[in-house]
Amino acid sequence: MRLRLIIQQMEFIGVQSLPIIMLSSAFTGAVFTLQSYQAFHMFSAESLVGGTVAVALTRELGPTLTGLLVAGRAGSAMAAEIGAMRVSEQIDALDAMGVDPINYLVKPRLIASIVMTPVLTAVFDLVGVLGSYTVAMGPLGMSYPAFMTNLKDWVDPYDINSGLFKALIFGVIIGAVSCYKGFYTKGGAVGVGKATTSSVVVSSVAILVSNFFIAYFLPAEA
């Protein structure tokens, strides 16, 4: 097990993705709160906003948007880096030196992707709810109890765990697709560009499609 390489990749996929994850999640929570408040306001049911936003974030938006963001930021970089190594014979050099390129390049990235996508999803959920809370308390002028009552009642650990389980599957998809596309790159700089684009497109579509099937087959409640 190449622990140093795994930690390096966890830092790249996880720590370096934190700013974009936090920024995106804060504004996702904020805009969702704004829109749902306007809808619920028509029925004088503003107190449903907190719970609705939190359930949507933990079950769907958190894992899905995190998966798409990680695929775009880290997955593309992984495919480009491995693809550039392929076309410049660096992978052949590893092989020629008796170093298994799958062990050296692919496994650490795959493991890091599987571990860090759920961690980033947890951050997305938390910051998203904070973004929602900020908008609800500030511009929308909701009271603390109105926001929190349904949130506490509606969100249970199963919602969070099912979201994290999805994120784990998305981590497998991002790591596997990006490394595969990079590893089998052909045709110089053009090939690296194609592999990078293809890794993001395939990962994103696979995340959205698999999201439906996971949601369909996972029980709605524990």
Add this chain to the structure above:
Amino acid sequence: MSGADEVIDPVTGAPAAIRYVNVVKTFGKQTVLDGLNLIIPRGKITVIIGRSGTGKSVTIKHVMGLLRPDKGQIWVGKDELTRMKDRDLRKVRTRFGIVFQDAALFDSMTVFENIAFPLVEHENLPYAKVKQKVEALIAQVGLHGANDKVPSQLSGGMRKRVGLARALVRDPEYILYDEPTTGLDPILTAAMDKLIRDTQDARPTLTSVIISHDMHAVLDIADKIAMMFEGKVAHEGSPEYFKKSMDPLVRQFLAGSLDGPMKV
């Protein structure tokens, strides 16, 4: 079939280090190696020449097990590679050093880290020992002060010298050069050729195989030359043999002429 080292190379009189026996390799419908028979003598420099697309790179990729032949046998010392498992092939590869055409240095590592990489991967040496060995090689290939540079800061000639230092760092039995002077100016080409000859002279047991188009260097530094044509060795001999040969194939290649048996 016996191991490579029980056979004597008729050109140099040295025992064989590597033997290709009736090796056939096809890619789709294209036959690249068509019954290749070749002996690489131990402790000598063998240069493989031939037009682009005649299977020279494919030939050296087979000897490291990076490609497997469709037919035939490849002997490295007492080991026959064609039926070896991947894990055993990796062990054989650790006996080789290879200098790639574009050096194939790792972009994310410094010169020092690139050269130290095979030692770090395969030998459990203390850092002081690694540093001593790597710095000695950096000095040997004339790259003083380049330890902390990354490959993007190096010229083509410097990159190739780093590639050579990396290939030598574990004292390999065999070293393979894939067009080591392609893309270099005449002065750097001469410097690289001298470095290759000096490297060989300093290590009498080292077996060197070079793929090259640079005919001046070939005639100067080779102990044996093998000329490939249509997937086979068409001619093999000493540099003197090639200088004196009146064979139209040899004359055309040496002269770089468009007229002759090799068609463009």
